[in-house]
Amino acid sequence: MAITRGFRTDSSGVFITMTWAHVLAHKGEVFEVNDYDVDVDIAGPKYWHFKTADDDENAVHFRYDVTCNGGAMIEVFEDSTLSNDGTSLTIFNMNRQSTKTSSLLTAYYDPAVSSDGTRLTVHEIGSTGGGSRFAGTVPGFLGALEFILKSNTSYLIKVTVRQDDSTVGMNVFFYEYNYTDLTS
Numbered sequence: 001m002a003i004t005r006g007f008r009t010d011s012s013g014v015f016i017t018m019t020w021a022h023v024l025a026h027k028g029e030v031f032e033v034n035d036y037d038v039d040v041d042i043a044g045p046k047y048w049h050f051k052t053a054d055d056d057e058n059a060v061h062f063r064y065d066v067t068c069n070g071g072a073m074i075e076v077f078e079d080s081t082l083s084n085d086g087t088s089l090t091i092f093n094m095n096r097q098s099t100k101t102s103s104l105l106t107a108y109y110d111p112a113v114s115s116d117g118t119r120l121t122v123h124e125i126g127s128t129g130g131g132s133r134f135a136g137t138v139p140g141f142l143g144a145l146e147f148i149l150k151s152n153t154s155y156l157i158k159v160t161v162r163q164d165d166s167t168v169g170m171n172v173f174f175y176e177y178n179y180t181d182l183t184s
Contacts, residue, residue, distance in 0.1 A: 024175045028098025031176075033091045033107040036169035046159040046168050049086050049111040053104045054152040058178045060105045062147045064157060067169045071126040071162030076147075077117040080154040086111030094173075104176045105149075116156060120147065126162075146174075 024030050040046045052060055066074045086108030093100055149155060159168045 021175065024177075025094045028093055028095040028100040029175050029177075030094040030173065031091050031102045031105070032094055032171065032173050033089050034169070034171045035089055035109050036167065037109075038167045040159065040161050040166045040168050041164040042161060046161070047086070047109070047111055047113055048089075048157045048170050048172075049080070049082060049108040050149075050155040050157075050172070051085065051106045051108075052149050052151050052153050052155075055104055056151050058104055058176055059151075060149040060174050060176055062105075062149050062155075062172065062174045063145075064170065064172045066123075066125075066157060066159060068125060068159065068161060069167045071124075072166065072168065073160045073162075074123040074125060075116070075156075075158045075160075076120045076122075077156040077158065078120055078150070078153060080113065080117035080156045081115040082111045082154060083114050084112035102174075102176065104151075105174060107172065111156075113156065116158060117154070 018026075021030060035048060037046055050062070064076070066072075068074075085106075087110055089107040089109055091102045091105070091107060157170055157172075159170075161168065
């Protein structure tokens, strides 16, 4: 069940509700980052790297999905060790009128991975051949479970494909939330 918040819209007494994520999107506090690769091979998994800032009062609430045009194993790791962060990805504010930017998460593709870290979750999707397959925490952003990420920590999404020349894509939706706001 999604957390909702009610609002009185005008003097007519009309009452509407929105999910908490929708409220945060209106406030310019929901972000999205995405990427895809059209040539992933069995010999080398596809990695995306996410790094949280050193901030113990605020948290990143993280939801992801991964697609592949064939079979693949999707894993998410925490406390990853890297010799290079990778190439930076652009993070977008979901409220296109907002000027707020993410202060707690950076995202990269193709990092140099020394150690995957601790596996948090694994999904096996599809089979060789066939149409696009999906795995993740969210088949759409609203109303789904999420990871609340630790501060000052590296995370990986790793995709190991079952056939060469696979196309894989990743979408991450996240919001940043101050724990003290929970009491206000």
